[in-house]
Amino acid sequence: MKLLRQLGIILGIALLGELISKTLSLPIPGNVLGMVILLILLFLKIVKIEMIESLSNFLLGYLAFFFIPAAVGLIANLDLLKEQGIAILTICVISTIIAIVVTGLTIQFIKRWLKI
Template structure:
């Protein structure tokens, strides 16, 4: 029963993200709003970590299984994707490296700020 309560909290936060997406006309997915709401709620102790940790760990453990439908979707649309396969791979690699560099730089900046 405890897991149902934890899952309900996560669903409520996700729903609040959907509500924000509906009322704000920004090009940001509702899931991002939900993540920010959860981050702020955890940070400001509105929600305790223990109240969502069990279900959060479960969802992380089954995450690879959640990618199966996306993989099947790629396989079924291979005929449409094959002409643009190389540009997609290049864009994916370049954007991943860029994200890693930016996150690394920001992390270094935060670490330096905390040392001061």
């Protein structure tokens, strides 16, 4: 019964995110909005970690299985990857470098701003 209640909380918040996204025609996917709502509810202590901890740990334990559809999608588009592989790899490397640089600059800015 405990896991069912935890599943209800998580699915309810995910559904709320989907409803808000569709109702307001937001460019943010409903599942992302649901995670933001869950984060806010956790910060505000409306939802306590203990209320979803068991199911969350279970889902994290089997996280690799959630990547199977993505891997199947990659295999299904193997021809496209062969044709555009270098371009995709280049974009991944450049975007990773940009993300690292922007993160570092942001941390430096915040440290200077907070005088840490």
